[in-house]
Amino acid sequence: MLTKKQLDLLEFIQKRVARDGVPPSFDEMKEALDLRSKSGIHRLITALEERGFIRRLAHRARALEIVKLPDALQTKLDAASGFNPRVINGDRPGNRPRAAQSLETGGAIELPVMGRIAAGVPIAAISEISHNVSVPASMVGKGEHYALEVKGDSMIDAGINDGDVVVIRETSTAQTGDIVVALVEDAEATLKRYRRNGNTIALEAANPAYETRLYRDDQVKVQGCLVGLIRTY
Known part of the structure; x- marks a missing residue:
């Protein structure tokens, strides 16, 4: 089960990827989650990676890939986009x-x-x-x-x-x-x-x-x- 901050970060990354085609920068993540330092973002990303929700890709800028989304977040994003198959x-x-x-x-x-x-x-x-x-x-x-x-x-x-x-x-x-x-x-x-x-x-x-x-x-x-x-x- 994800914490609220982990869920918020995963949702922010997913929305930015859907909009821009690339994940946000660590500074953008820090600002979006209102954290004081990027070390907090590193900890959240590590936790999401350990739980299998994201994957870090080697030798690429902003090298994050979403592997899966929790059912509740997927339902929320589908509803917001108007897609609910x-x-x-x-x-x-x-x-x-x-x-x-x-x-x-x-x-x-x-x-x-x-x-x-x-x-x-x-x-x-x-x-x-x-x-x-x-x-x-x-x-x-x-x-x-x-x-x-x-x-x-x-x-x-x-x-x-x-x-x-x-x-x-x-x-x-x-x-x-x-x-x-x-x-x-x-x-x-x-x-x-x-x-x-x-x-x-x-x-x-x-x-x-x-x-x-x-x-x-x-x-x-x-x-x-x-x-x-x-x-x-």
């Missing part, structure tokens, strides 16, 4: 789809899995159906939906892992902070957090190992917004 645990589907369109059956809806989406560097745009997956009707709500299998680890700090199946609501618009399927230059698709600043679109990873990528607004088309995910074991 429902996670469904299930078996990996093994059958080919009977049809490409959604089919409602009782309390579940079958969605087409439209291939794989990169949670890392963009990959080729996705258009082929690989199989269907069942999700609760209450998850998808109104509108058209589809599913994609996640490839890569750039969204792990948002709770999205390699191999997860994400449920996407089709839309061509998004709000800043939404996690979206973005089509880049009509050729490559990626799953990222969407941020707009004037005519510039930032596609932001949730993993400090990946850089935020900036594009002109005419280079990016939103293909849908994340509403939930399915995790298999």
Whole structure:
């Protein structure tokens, strides 16, 4: 169990990484936690490292990496960002789809899995159906939906892992902070957090190992917004 100061520091580091792509400096941590010296920050970081929440990386400036977050903090950050997906645990589907369109059956809806989406560097745009997956009707709500299998680890700090199946609501618009399927230059698709600043679109990873990528607004088309995910074991 973490102390309040340890939790406060972990939250501050996570927010700065999400915003800037790099962890804060020790001076910034000291100021944020209102500590008198950096030695207190060193002790807090050591405690977080010993508990497996962060990792120090050798030979890199500001070399901190968040490994995991406590459930309470992850829930708080998800709520603040507007992302609160429902996670469904299930078996990996093994059958080919009977049809490409959604089919409602009782309390579940079958969605087409439209291939794989990169949670890392963009990959080729996705258009082929690989199989269907069942999700609760209450998850998808109104509108058209589809599913994609996640490839890569750039969204792990948002709770999205390699191999997860994400449920996407089709839309061509998004709000800043939404996690979206973005089509880049009509050729490559990626799953990222969407941020707009004037005519510039930032596609932001949730993993400090990946850089935020900036594009002109005419280079990016939103293909849908994340509403939930399915995790298999």
